[in-house]
Amino acid sequence: MTRGLRVAIVASSSHPIRQPFAGGLESHVWHLARALERAGHTVTLFAADGSDAEAAAAALPVRTFRPSRQACSDPSMPEREFLGDHHAYLGLMLELAESGADRFDVVHNHSLHYLPVAMAPTLPIPMLSTLHTPPTPWLESAVALTGGAGVDFVAVSGHTAAAWEGVVGRPIRVVPNGVDTDAWPLGPGGEGAVWFGRITEEKGTHLAIEAAERAGTPLRLAGPVSDPGYFRTHVEPRLRPGAVDYVGHLPRAALARVVGTSAVSLVTPDWDEPYGLVVAESLSCGTPVVAFARGGIPEIVDEHSGRLVAPGDVAAMARAIGEASDLPRSRVRARALSACSETAMVATYEDCYRSAVREGTARRLREVSVA
Known part of the structure; x- marks a missing residue:
């Protein structure tokens, strides 16, 4: 041995x-x-x-x-x-x-x-x-x-x-x-979208809000407020109960429940994301990803696990939300098990x-x- x-x-x-x-x-x-x-x-x-x-x-x-x-x-x-x-x-x-x-x-x-x-x-x-x-x-x-x-x-x-x-x-x-796929279990999905990660300008939280509003989809935001000035100016004024909610900086189990009970996960980097851990975590929960095709993200998301749109194209992201939410969640999770376990x-x-x-x-x- x-x-x-x-x-x-x-x-x-x-x-x-x-x-x-x-x-x-x-x-x-x-x-x-x-x-x-x-x-x-x-x-x-x-x-x-x-x-x-x-x-x-x-x-x-x-x-x-x-x-x-x-x-x-x-x-x-x-x-x-x-x-x-x-x-x-x-x-x-x-x-x-x-x-x-x-x-x-x-x-x-x-x-x-x-x-x-x-x-x-x-x-x-x-x-x-x-x-x-x-x-x-x-x-x-x-x-x-x-x-x-x-x-x-x-x-x-x-x-x-x-x-x-x-x-x-x-x-x-x-x-x-x-990712620990046992700690990010397959969830039942839900009606709205989720965005999670560090709340900073380069992560594009405001772009996720705009895409969800265009699609008429409720959105939950989660993660640490790493840039308080950005949060106060670009995120906090757009929070509306039941439409755009900030649920806080959550421990893993609570965050996995939020992700697993969402229809889709929005990933909106305003820079070339080197990998995109939130993508892998979303897929593990069976939650399809709609993401800007930047950096390493296209290496993870395929046609069975989500949709990629042009960087910064909020209108295309809004249109893709409905299509992605129809993807079979078990097949989305299968992508995580094979590509990023x-x-x-x-x-x-x-x-x-x-x-x-x-x-x-x-x-x-x-x-x-x-x-």
Whole structure:
């Protein structure tokens, strides 16, 4: 029997990994950590204080830093959030460089910070880094300086992989984010539509409201208000009981009930969504998706699970709501089971981990023989 691996998962130093989740990345890390534990691996999590203690077997501390009064008065003093993240990740990477080989087999990086990638060559253990976003200046800088040494990159969609391959300079394996299909069960459907996710302008909450109003379909909104100014200006004035309702930032079970009792799920990104976790969660509930065809979303939604419309085409989305709501819900869920299940994701990550460990061992042996 193959022994379980000791996996250090690196997440956000700013957002705790707990319900209700700050965003899709936090949700993904929580589900992955728990799934790896169930599969027989030992997971240690680096994430902000307040993370769910049951998500992993152990935690790596997030080091905090308070600069002196003199340092704070320096004109070059950066924003405190930037400095806090820098200190936390620097401390983590120094700790892994010093003692990581005694404690872990592999590091799995999910953070969007540059230091894990920049300092990966200093680690005595391999790192797998999942690319959750399009290329960013800071991460590009880290790759440019190191050539991506010490890191095996994977991406959450073919779209995201293609965007990064020119930066990394080599093919990137795709590992779609999986969902726990037992936790997002098949629901009976309902009369109205649902939109859920972080309420920000780039997620296009206001476009979902406009599409539902055009279609004459009741709409429920759920998720954290990540941009209060946007919510006050573009969402709150359009709330009307029974027509457009904001049901709050819900824990997973309550959110799954809302999604499962909706006729359709509207997905309205105003940017190229790297993957679209809400799409996979909707499909798992049997709720057809009507979405703007942006980023990685067309890789998930097919003709049996929803409808894709041109980016920003609210009128087309409104027209597609009725057609999508007639799709058989069991067949919609079947798409989630085949294309974006947690089981398939974990199996693929296990293969990535073991490949990284083998390559790391071979690399160290070559270095010893040369020395």
